[in-house]
Amino acid sequence: MRNKYTVLIINSLLVIAGIAFLICLIDMIYSFRYRFRETSDPSEEHADVFEYQLEYKAYNEILDSYHVLRMQDLDPKPGFENIYRAGAYADAAFMVPVYEAEHSDVRSEKNEQKLAVIRNELGDHIQIADDIDKIVGR
């Protein structure tokens, strides 16, 4: 009698474990599909948005993207270089009149050096630097 109950309990456990095993197996197969899924290249998407924002001179939006991206990575991932350059230029240019008003010569000089480096890196997008300089009255 005791054996009969033991067998019944074990059989019930076997059924439950069997169902759980199948569920886990399906979940594991899906997890591999998730891991090796094809993902769209985020840099392409950002590049399109960047060009659109440039067209409308929405440098505030470019700066926002720059700051948000930098929260994850201080250095640009491949494909994000333009956003980082434009954002870094705008960010540094914003401080130019502030340092000048404060007569912070050391900071001002360092900032100017940074701007010169980024300006050289802007290449075809040199217009960004000119637009930003105009906005901050540089």
Add this chain to the structure above:
Amino acid sequence: MICDNCRHEIGPEDLKCPNCGADNPFALQHAKNMEEYEAAYKETEEKARQFAGNTASIGKRAAILAILLIGIVVMLIVSRMNYADPDSDKAVIKDAVKNVDLYSDMMEEYLENGEYMECASFIFAHEIKSLHGNEYARFGNIDFVIMDYYECIRGMEDIVFRSNEADYFSSLDTDINNYCMYLEDFYSTYANMKLLESNAQYLSYMDDMETELRTAMRVYFSMDEEEIDSFLKMTRAGKAVKIEEVLDNEE
């Protein structure tokens, strides 16, 4: 033994007397008992075999159950690893803990150079804000001020670098409101952290950030020191109206 009938000697296992053929009651009883014992023995043996068989069957089931459970655990681990984000915050925090000396020095350098925006980005990128209570405890107070300074500058940048194209979506009202909110947050944090901070150098950095924000207001919103003081005393709505007035006058 002696036969009760003819008194002839008989063996204890002889069922009948070899002399007169009379029954040997002792041997008969013994044979009967033996039959009963044999039957009982067979029955017990059968039960024992059946029990052993059942036990073996339970053992097999238990083994299968154990294999299933191990399989479930392994599959759960594999699934979890597959779904896990390889660049999770955990790895970044681990890196920040590992490089505490190097990152602390870099933060000190940013602060010394007045590169507060860089410092804020650095804090975000390395998840240092989640380690204030431990490895980066000494930055615990100034980090809050840096964060609010960062938000204020970002708010101002949003206003200053807005698009003036007529057919582009304008978020200027929201940007102005956000900036006013960040400014209030900054001054509240600045006042509180100045009371908590004991490091004189960090106190000077906090003052420097406050001065920079005032200078930025002076430069970009064309306010003098007196106007800034009265601007800061305004309600959030009042501040927003004031900035809108300044921007309207610029145009």
